[in-house]
Amino acid sequence: MPIFLIIESHPAVCLLRVEDYWNVGGCEEDLVGHYGWTDPSFWYRSIGKLHVCTYSDLYLDYCPEGEADIDRDNRHNHLLHEEKKNNNSWSTDFVSVL
8 A cells, every 4th residue: 555645735736616716816927937836826816715625635646757847946936926915916917718
Protein backbone atom coordinates (compact mmCIF):
# COMPACT_ATOMS: atom_id res chain seq x y z
CA MET A 1 0.00 0.00 0.00
CA PRO A 2 1.49 3.40 -0.99
CA ILE A 3 2.10 6.00 1.71
CA PHE A 4 1.18 9.60 1.00
CA LEU A 5 2.57 12.66 2.74
CA ILE A 6 0.23 15.60 2.47
CA ILE A 7 2.13 18.87 2.94
CA GLU A 8 -0.73 21.28 2.21
CA SER A 9 -3.60 21.66 -0.22
CA HIS A 10 -2.84 23.05 -3.65
CA PRO A 11 -4.73 26.28 -4.38
CA ALA A 12 -5.59 25.26 -7.93
CA VAL A 13 -7.44 22.10 -6.97
CA CYS A 14 -11.03 23.17 -6.53
CA LEU A 15 -14.55 22.64 -7.73
CA LEU A 16 -16.76 25.64 -8.25
CA ARG A 17 -19.68 26.74 -10.37
CA VAL A 18 -19.09 28.83 -13.51
CA GLU A 19 -21.21 31.67 -12.13
CA ASP A 20 -19.09 31.73 -8.94
CA TYR A 21 -15.89 31.89 -11.01
CA TRP A 22 -17.17 34.95 -12.88
CA ASN A 23 -18.64 36.51 -9.72
CA VAL A 24 -15.10 36.53 -8.29
CA GLY A 25 -13.82 38.05 -11.53
CA GLY A 26 -12.16 35.04 -13.17
CA CYS A 27 -8.39 34.79 -13.27
CA GLU A 28 -6.32 37.95 -13.18
CA GLU A 29 -5.47 38.56 -16.84
CA ASP A 30 -2.52 40.84 -16.02
CA LEU A 31 -0.66 37.83 -14.57
CA VAL A 32 -0.77 35.93 -17.88
CA GLY A 33 2.64 35.48 -19.47
CA HIS A 34 4.53 35.02 -16.21
CA TYR A 35 4.44 32.16 -13.72
CA GLY A 36 2.50 32.08 -10.48
CA TRP A 37 0.08 33.95 -8.26
CA THR A 38 -3.02 33.39 -10.42
CA ASP A 39 -4.55 31.07 -7.80
CA PRO A 40 -3.74 33.20 -4.73
CA SER A 41 -5.10 36.25 -6.57
CA PHE A 42 -8.33 34.40 -7.34
CA TRP A 43 -8.76 33.26 -3.73
CA TYR A 44 -7.93 36.71 -2.38
CA ARG A 45 -10.65 38.26 -4.57
CA SER A 46 -13.11 35.50 -3.56
CA ILE A 47 -13.20 36.69 0.07
CA GLY A 48 -16.78 37.66 0.89
CA LYS A 49 -18.04 36.21 -2.42
CA LEU A 50 -17.61 32.46 -1.93
CA HIS A 51 -18.13 30.11 0.96
CA VAL A 52 -15.05 27.87 0.83
CA CYS A 53 -15.19 24.33 2.19
CA THR A 54 -11.84 22.58 2.54
CA TYR A 55 -11.74 18.80 2.56
CA SER A 56 -8.63 16.97 3.68
CA ASP A 57 -9.91 13.47 2.92
CA LEU A 58 -9.73 13.75 -0.88
CA TYR A 59 -6.62 12.65 -2.77
CA LEU A 60 -5.22 12.97 -6.29
CA ASP A 61 -2.60 10.78 -7.87
CA TYR A 62 0.48 12.77 -8.89
CA CYS A 63 2.08 11.78 -12.18
CA PRO A 64 5.51 13.45 -12.41
CA GLU A 65 5.81 12.71 -16.13
CA GLY A 66 2.92 15.15 -16.71
CA GLU A 67 4.75 18.08 -15.11
CA ALA A 68 5.99 20.80 -17.47
CA ASP A 69 9.66 21.76 -17.50
CA ILE A 70 9.14 25.53 -17.16
CA ASP A 71 10.70 28.46 -15.37
CA ARG A 72 8.82 28.71 -12.07
CA ASP A 73 10.20 32.10 -11.04
CA ASN A 74 7.12 33.87 -9.67
CA ARG A 75 8.75 37.11 -8.48
CA HIS A 76 7.19 39.25 -11.25
CA ASN A 77 3.66 38.06 -10.56
CA HIS A 78 4.13 38.20 -6.79
CA LEU A 79 5.01 41.89 -7.00
CA LEU A 80 2.13 42.55 -9.38
CA HIS A 81 -0.30 40.68 -7.09
CA GLU A 82 0.79 42.78 -4.09
CA GLU A 83 0.44 45.99 -6.11
CA LYS A 84 -3.09 45.05 -7.22
CA LYS A 85 -4.04 44.09 -3.66
CA ASN A 86 -2.80 47.45 -2.36
CA ASN A 87 -4.52 49.63 -4.96
CA ASN A 88 -7.45 47.34 -5.90
CA SER A 89 -6.58 47.53 -9.60
CA TRP A 90 -7.79 44.09 -10.72
CA SER A 91 -8.45 43.46 -14.41
CA THR A 92 -11.94 43.98 -15.75
CA ASP A 93 -11.22 42.90 -19.35
CA PHE A 94 -11.28 39.18 -20.11
CA VAL A 95 -10.22 36.94 -22.96
CA SER A 96 -13.33 35.49 -24.56
CA VAL A 97 -13.46 32.03 -26.10
CA LEU A 98 -16.94 32.45 -27.56
